[in-house]
Amino acid sequence: MSKSPEGGGPGGAGPWWWRRRRSALLDVGLAVLAALECAVGAYAMVEGRLHLGGPLALAASLLGALAGATLVVRRRWPAVPVVVALVFVPGLFGVVLLVVSLYTLAATWEWPSRRRRVVALSSLALAESFGMVLVTMLAPSPAPSEELPPTWVFVVLAALVAVGLTVPPVVTGLYVGARRRLVESLKDRAHGLEAELGLLAEQASERARRARLEERTRIAREMHDVVAHRVSLMVVHAGALERVVAKDPEKAQASARLMGEVGRQALDELREILGVLRMSEPPAPADAAGLAELAGLVEQSRAAGMAVSLTVSGERRRYREEAEQTAYRVVQEGLTNAHKHAGGAQVSVLLAFVPNGVRLAVVNTCPGECEPVALPGGGNGLVGMRERVVALGGSFEAGPEPGGGFRVEAVLPSRLAAPDLPLG
Structure with a gap:
């Protein structure tokens, strides 16, 4: 037997198997009403129809009260x-006992897992009620001279009474039970959705945290690219200015x-990077x-005094903005490293448009006279x-050359090229 959705449990607030105190009061009230009806009915049957008074009538009344x-x-x-x-x-x-018990049976037993027991008990109650009413109607009358209606009339009336006693409580119980289970299912689904939304909120928060970290890393890279190269050039020029200011004023100027x-270029680029932080969707x-x-x-x-050359080969094409900027930053970083660690070296910048x-x-080649410049670096x-x-799908290599010097090399894939925009 299935436990009622209103039944008590470990978390119930009512006594015993009731979840609520008002449910216990309702059941006790119905039990008292059914007990009174059954007690009176049992006493009337033993005393009036069986003509057995005294202790037997009292015992039948007590038994009826216990039944109710x-x-x-x-x-x-x-x-x-x-x-x-x-x-x-x-x-x-x-009658009260029968109607209430049939309603409870249909409402509390799970359907359709226990449909056989519900149908069997309900059908037995219907058949028994029909037989009881029919036998009572067909019982011999104390006044046989009265003309009785046809037998089929009694059969129809008995059927109507039996259906009225059993079908409405069963149908009502099935409806209430199904509605109650639907509400419980919706509550469970709502709790599940709430837990899922909480999990999604946590995942979104984690993604936002990672996005902030990635953005800070990107801005740090941009700041490094701008500051390191420009400031390195300024330091190199300042050193050269110090050496030639007395000897060659025009060169110093x-x-x-x-x-x-x-310095102005560095400020412009820094202003551009910082401007990104103030705008939701900055224009390119x-x-x-x-x-x-x-x-x-x-x-x-x-x-700045560096012996540097630029060689361009291949059919020139324009690439997407992020690819072009990355390529520019690669060359900028390579020149900055040459300024820092290979003063006086011969530097070659190679740009090749390959298939x-x-x-x-x-x-940079360093035949032996290269001297590092005292520039700060992280x-x-x-x-x-x-x-x-x-991140763009390319390859990057950086390391010393076999014959001395240092190489910084990167290859960006052709899929990053801007469509139909060749450079003339």
Whole structure:
């Protein structure tokens, strides 16, 4: 037997098997009403029809009261009141017990897992009620001179009474039970959705945290690219200016002018990066660093005293903005490393448009007279370049050359090329 959805449990607030105190009060009230009806009916049957008074009538009344009191356990054992009602229905009493117990049976037993027991007990109650009413109607009348209606009339009336006693409580119980189970199912689904939404919120929070971390890393790379190269050029120019200011004022003036230009470029790029932080969707800058600006980048290093050359080969094509900017940053980082660690070295910048993409290399040869320049560095420039290139699907290598010197090389795939935009 299935436990009623209203039955008690470990978390119930009512006594015993009741979840709520009002459910216990309702069952006790119904049990008292059914007990009174059964007690009166049993006493009337023994005293009036069987003509057995005295102790037997009192015993039958007590037995009827106990039968009606079984409604107290209707939520815990719903079949017990039904069975008891079937025992007492032939005595023409126990109507309250029968109706309430059939309703409880249909409402509390799970359907369709226990449909056979519900149908069997309900059918037995219907048949018994029909037989009880029919026998009572066909019993010999104390006034035989009265004309009786046809037998089929009694059969129809008995059927109507039996159906009225059994079918409505069963149908109502089935409806209430199904509705109650539907509500419980919807509650369970709502709890499940709430837990799922909580999990999704946690995942979204984690994704947002990772996105913030990635954005901070990207901004840090951009800041490093801008500051390291520009400041390195300014430091180199400042050293050269210090050496030639007394000997060659015109050259010192040119170096100072170039330092100012480099400083303004650094400020412009820093302002552009910081502006991104203040805008939700910043527009792409029209003068974003790219492959077309490599010549100017090389010229700045040449003006700082570096012996640097630029070689371009292959059919030139324009690439997407992120690819062009990454390529520019790779060359910029290679020149910055040459400024820091290979003063006086011969530096070659190679830009080759090959069938599988674009290849960039910054190579410095150091025949023995190279001297490192005392420039600060965090050691993260090449690591950042590798991350940027690999994120675009390219390859990156950096390391010493066999004959001395250092090479920084990157290859960006051809799928990053902008469609139908060849450079003339």
